[in-house]
Amino acid sequence: MASDQNSETGQRTVSEPEEQCLDSDSHANAQDLSGLGWSHLEQFRDTGALGDLKQAIVYFSRALAFTPDGHADMSQQLADLGASYIDRFRRLGELDDLEKSIDYFSRALAQTPDGHQDMSQRLADLGLSYCDRYWRVGNLDDHDKAIDYFSRALVLTPIGHPDRPRRLEDLGLSYRDRYRHVGEPDDLRESVNYFSRAVALTPDGHPDMSRRLACLGLSYRDRFRYIGDIDDLEKSIDCFSRALTLTPDGHPTMSDRLADIGSSYTDKFRRMGELDDLAKSIDCFSRAIALVPDDHPNKLDRLADLGMSYTDRYQRLGNRDDLEKSIDYFSRALALTPDGHPDLPRRLACLGASYNDRYRRVGELDDLEKSIDYSTRALALTPDGHPDMIQRFADLGLAYRSQYRRLGDINDLEKSIDCFSRALALAPDGHPTTSGRLADLGVSHNDRYRRVGELGDLEKSINYFSRALESTPEGQPDMSERLADLGVSYSDRFQRLGNLDDLEKSIDCFSRALALTPDGHPDLSRRLSCLGASYCGRFRRLGDLNDLEKSIDYRSRALMLTPDDLPDISDQLANIGTSYSDRYQRLGDLVDIEKSIDYFSRALALTPDGHPGTSGRLADLGVSYADRFRRVGDLDDLEKSIDCRSRALELTPDGHPTISDRLADLGMSYTDRFRRLGELDDLEKSIDYFSRAFALTPDDHPDKSGQLADLGVSYSDRFQRLGNLDDLEKSIDCFARALALTPDGHPDLPRRLACLGASYCGRFRRLGDLDDLEKLVDYRSRAVALTPDGHAGMPRQLSGLGSSYIDRFRRLGELDDLKKSIDSFSRALELTPIGHPDMSERLADLGVSYSDQFQHLGNLDDLEKSIGYRSRALVLTPDGHPDLPQRHLNYAFVLLNQYQHTADSSHLLNSLNSFRSASQLLTGAPRTRFLNALEWANQACDYGYLNPMEAFQTTIDLLPQFIWLGAATKQRYQDLPLIEHLAVNACYAAIQSSDYSIALEWLEHTRCVVWNQSLMLRSPLDELHASHPDLATQLKTLANQLHSSSSETSQILLANPSDLMTPEQVGQERRRLADEYYNLLNRIRQLPGLEGFLQPMKAKGTTHIAQSGPVVVVNYTVMDATTPTSFASAPVQAESPPAINFPRHIAPPAVLASSIDEPRANFFRHGRTRTSSDVAGANSNSTPRSSQSFRNDVDFAMGEYGLGRSGDAYSAATRALRSKERTISTPSSRALPSR
Incomplete structure (x- = not known):
């Protein structure tokens, strides 16, 4: 100017x-x-x-x-x-x-000269102008000048002078303003002091009394906001009320008086939570804004005040209309605030906070972006050291946290932690906002724990929440939120470490939080949901159905209180879906699983694309689809489960704490599909996913037990599929460790016991150790005892126990065990709902026991029951199910029993058809089909109507799938004892049918199986290379890789020596190569002229053996114990075409017969478990009977009778010497057929 x-x-x-x-x-x-x-x-x-x-x-x-x-x-x-x-x-x-x-x-x-009476007034006038410019421009120098001028004016104003109160008022105003800028509590104390003295010196009725009271009220309110003493707030309301009463209607300051008291009512509402105080604040602000002309500078303050009250009411009642009003008022206030105005940061911050509220309410990303923009600008315009800097950092931290939760970018989470940390650092000790800042930081550390999985973050969150709770005065509305925050962290720590004390603390915190949350509060649904989650966690830990019912009740109420357009609705839907899923798994009611699928589907539909919660929604839905598949058996549900879980895994970032859960979920679905369709690739995938989940789960995590159990299940399944004893030992190890990690009283304890019992069952059936038998009975008995009545898993537990009793009956012959098995199977059947996929298994189990009881007691009623149960089991087993061949095998045996009783040949015909299906249905595992075919062949030796030639041909055709290249050499030798009599028995059957060519072929096909497979991998491929060089190269490469992979080393180097394959990876790679090798062989054998490529030699191909005289092949079996069976091949003439002559049976000299031990008089009949001596032989890691004495016996027989050492004849003689008794196959581990 x-x-x-x-x-x-x-x-x-x-x-x-x-x-x-x-x-x-x-x-x-x-x-x-x-x-x-x-x-x-x-x-x-x-x-x-x-x-x-x-x-x-x-x-x-x-x-x-x-x-x-x-x-x-x-x-x-x-x-x-x-x-x-x-x-x-x-x-x-x-x-x-x-x-x-x-x-x-x-x-x-x-x-004005020194000493002039007006000097005091001149100083005060100039101080007021500097004070106003400070408020307008924000320059702290102006503020310091104002205090200087006011202080000099006060000194020059004598005590008793009429202007003395005004001087005190001016100085109090300046100290209050500086406090608001710098935050120094001494300035606040001085302002209260000066205003109090000014009011005390102002006579009643003085026109300035209203203003002085208002000034004192403002300082009391500031002190309340700083210290939190409710007495200061009550004093401020009293001062403002008196000031309002003294202000005449129509006075220009009436608007200010109304706004002042409205602000204090707002503070009181925030402190005490009384809606009446909030209503008073809105009324005061509304009246104040009506009294302010549109062009008045205070208009923007009044707009902002009213906007804040509507924000408070929205946050208290959740009415979206209040939120829209707050945004409108804040927007109008911001539009009226000029650039450079000291209140501009506050206007920006208020609008940014409201946009964040609307984002949380509606979920629009545009609102979130606005919130971050306004909050960032507000922070940038707030000068360092300003008391509002604390709130600015907090507002921006909240916006970044919201963006992290929406988009999942961990950088946003780190920014929120940084903002909250700086806000906390700026808050003086004892400041009323300290509690909120501690809580904000605790929430973000909790978020980071859930994202990264670091226990340190979880401990920090508990520490911050505990301190926030301690610094929150009793009766403050925020107390409910503080308790809820702490409850969340205790719940998370329980889930991470499994300490029940943390779970009880979380329930206590949530219960107290709920009790402090008034009806109609927007957070009420969240409080109910949190308490429901803790009760759900306690149900999962202790198994008390009352906790589950409470969980459903609280979560249902939470859902009802959540508006449909609130983004939280998806969380509430998912929560209640989880509780219904848990109740289905506990009680087995299909209605509950349908509800869970409905809730999870709705939750997923309401979750926006790109939301971090999408992975969890998909995982939840995948669980319920898997549950429904297991209950109803619809393959479509299984495919949906795999799809949901695969997508959930894809959306889960590496390093996320839930990645192990996602891997385990997907592994479970592949396990389900393997059990339903029998594809080995699905089983390999399940083991891979379970192994990765286990590796990513910390050793002290409560889920470790479940991960071990999952992996044990897959190893057990693979043992049953491939017969590798290493898998069985791994499953026992996994189940034993899982059981050791499962605390007493845990709902999963029965399942852990049952799983370990099942593995011991598999080992007993394979090795015959009585100690394993006693363990499996013990574990399964304990599992049943610990399973509560009404539990959906009770039928399976009873079924397992029934199988244990029948195993012990077959081993020890105690009739009481047989009775117990029938009782257990009957109860299991009774508890299995109609239409359940396990119904066929329940029926089959019961049929087995009644069949055994018939064989033991001869009661025809038992036979009829066995036939009835097995027939129904067969009918209920869907086409394509891997268990269908086993159902046919069981049915074939019971029909055979019926024929034995009735002599009705139609039963034999039906038995034959079932034997065929049991051996030839491609839905069964190759190993299972081979063993079924072997059972058929063994029975056909006694019952010619069962077509022994077809039975043995089927068995021999399946032999390469039983002793297959995909198994390690060790396993193949372990499996050899199971087929050691196949060659001579098949040969005998062919001789009995006078088909000597087939007899010789079968001897050739079944001799030295493992050795011949190794030779096949190293066979020259000249013929193939001449016609199809590309195929020859591919086959040679696969053969070399397969030969190398048969090594028993624990680790095999890859192409890069720095990379090592684990034994598990080695096995999977070997099986993959074997599949590729066989598939390529089949392709080659489809080509013209290559039909017999690398096939075992046909009969006519063996004539080159007889070059210098006839060759005699001796075949000795227990089926013709009086004399060995032999046949001869004539010598080959040099000029004549090859020919084979089988003129008659030849009785060899007595010396050969004497070199062969007389067979056991009491050889095992079919269907009996082998004795321990037989089992011991089966468990040998060496080639059966490979001692030098055995070889000497063979040499003696061969040399004495001129059989020579040519390969085929030598092998045949060796096989003959080994044929002491017929082989007894190992029954299936799932359903044991009686013979």
């Missing part, structure tokens, strides 16, 4: 109003003009009419223009004009008016 004194000419510069005065009335008296100016100024101050203010400025300007330099009134004239300009600034907010007021007051002070 230009000075009224020209620096160059020394002449006064006349302002525009002054020029108007001179032009209009050059003879006016300055004193009279000044009087007129004060009259208009007082009128403006009473009514707020801008016309009066304009006239006051005109008259004061004219008075100044007519006051000569050096006149005693010059100081007063300047001060009057300065007072008018500061009033106009306060009315219109024009910074130029404020600058003029400072200029006029400064000049007035300069022209």
Whole structure:
């Protein structure tokens, strides 16, 4: 502003109003003009009419223009004009008016001599202008100047002077303003002190009493906000109420008085939670805004005040209309706030917070982006050291946390932690906001724990939440939130470490939080949901159905209280879906699984694309589809389960704590599909996923037990599929470790016991160790005892126990065990719902026991029951099911039993058909089909109607799938004892049918199986290479890889020596290569001229053996124990075509017969378990009977009778010497057929 004194000419510069005065009335008296100016100024101050203010400025300007330099009134004239300009600034907010007021007051002070009675007033006037400029511009220097001028003015004002209260008021105002800027509590204390003294010195009825009371009320409110003493808040409301009462209607300050008391009611609502206080604040703010003209600078404050109250009501009641109003008022307030205004950061922050609230309510990313933008700008405009800096960091931290939860970018989470940490660092000890800042930081550390899985973050969250709770006064509305936050972290720590004490703490915290949450509060649904989650966790840990029912009740109430358009609705739907899923798994009611699928589907549909929660939604839905598949058997549900779980895994980032859960879930679905369709690839995938899940699960994690159990199940399944004893030992190890990690009282304990029992069952059936038998009975008995009545898993537990009893009956012959098995199987059947996929297994089990009882007691009623149960089991087993061949085998045996009793040949025909199906249905595992075919062949030796030639041909055709290249060499030798009599028995059957060519072929096909496979891999491929070089190269490469992979080393180097394959990977790679090798062989054998490529030699191909005389092949079996069976091949003439002659049976000399041990008189009949001595032989890791004495016996027989050492004849003789008894096959581990 230009000075009224020209620096160059020394002449006064006349302002525009002054020029108007001179032009209009050059003879006016300055004193009279000044009087007129004060009259208009007082009128403006009473009514707020801008016309009066304009006239006051005109008259004061004219008075100044007519006051000569050096006149005693010059100081007063300047001060009057300065007072008018500061009033106009306060009315219109024009910074130029404020600058003029400072200029006029400064000049007035300069022209006031020391000791003058007006010096105090001049200092106070200038202090007020600097104070206003501080509030307008935010320069702390102006504030310090104001305090300096006010302090000097107070010193110059004597005690008892009428202006003394005003001086105290001015100084109190300055200290309060500096406190608000710097946050120094000493300034706050001084402001209360000065305002209190000012009020005490102001007589009743004085016009300034209202303003002084309001000032004191503001300082009390500031102290409440800093210290949190409710007494200060009550004092502020009292002061504001008295000030409002003393303010006449229509007074310009009425709006300020209403706004002041409205703010205190807002604080009281936030402190005490009474809706009545919130209603009063909205009423006061609404009345205040109605009294403020649109062009008044205070308009933006009133808009912001009302916007804040609507925000509070939205957060308390959840009415979206209140949220929209708050955004509207904040937006209008921001639009009216000029750039550079000190309140601009607050306006931006308020609007940013409301956009964050609307994002949480509606889920629109645009609102979240606005929230971050406004919060960032607000922080950037807030000067360092400003008390509001704490809230600015907190607001931005909240926005970043919301964005992290929506988009999953961990950088946003790190930013939120940084913002909250800086906000906490800026909060002085004892500050009322400290509790909120601690809670904010605790929430973000909890989020980071859930994302990264670091226990340190979880411990920090508990620490911050505990401190936040301690610093929250009793009765404060935030107490509920503090308790809920702490409950969440205790719940997370329970899930991570499994400590029941943490679970109980979480339930206590959530219960107290719920009790403190009033009806109608928006957080009520969240409180109910959290408590429901903790009860669900306790059910899963302790198995108490009451906890599960409470979980469903709380979560149902939470869902009902959640508006349909709230983003949280998807969480609530997923939560209740989880509880229904748990109840289905506990009670088996299909209605519950349908509800869970419905809730999970709705939750997924409401989860936006890209949301971090999508993975969890898919995983939840995948669990329920898997459960429904297991209950109903619909393959479509299984495929849906795999799809959901695969997508969930894809959406879960590496390093996420839930990645192990996702892997385990997918592994379980592949396990289910393997058990349903029998594809080995699905089983390999399940082992891979379970292994990865196990590796990613910390050793001290409660889920470790489940991961071990899952892996044990897959190893057990693979043992049953491939027969590898290593898999059985791995399953026992996994189940034993899982059991050791499962605490007493855990609902999964029965399942752990049952699984370990099942593995011991497999080992007993394979090796025959009685100790394993006793263990399996013990574990399965304990599993049944620990399974509560009504549990959905009870039928399976009873079925397992029944199988254990029948195993012990077959081993020890105790009839009581047989009775127990029938009882267990009957109860299992009774508890299995109609239509359940396990129904066929229940029926089959019961049929087995009744068949055994018939064989033991000869009661025809038992036979009829066995036939009935096995028939129904067969009917209920769907086409394509891997268990269908086993059902046919069981049925074939019971029909055979029926034939034995009735001699009705139709039963034999039906038995034959079932034997065929049991051996030839491709849905069964190759190993199972081979063993079934072997059973058929063994029975066909006794019952010619069962077509022994077809039975043995089927068995021999399946032999390469039983002793197959995909198994390690060790396993193949372990499997050899199971087929050691196949060659001679098949040969005998062919001789009995007078098909000597087939007899010789079968001997050739079944000799030295493992050795011949190794030779096949190293066979020259000249013929193939000549016609199909590419196929020859492929086959040779696969053969070399397969030969190398048969090594028993624990680790095999890959192409890169730094990479090592685990034994598991080696086995999977070997099986993959074997499949590729066989598939390529089949392709080659489809080519013309290559039909017999690498096939075992046909009969006509063996004639080259007889080059110098006839060859005699001796075949000795227990089926013709009186004399060995032999046949001869004539010598080959050099010029004649090859020919074979089988003239007759030849009885060999007695010396050969004497070299062969007489067979056991009491050889095992079919269907009996082998003795321990037989089992011991089967478990040998060496080639059966490979001792030198055995070889000497063979040499003696061969040399003495001129059989020679040619390979085929030597092998045949060796086989003959080994044929001491017929082989007894190992029954299936799932359903044991009786013979």
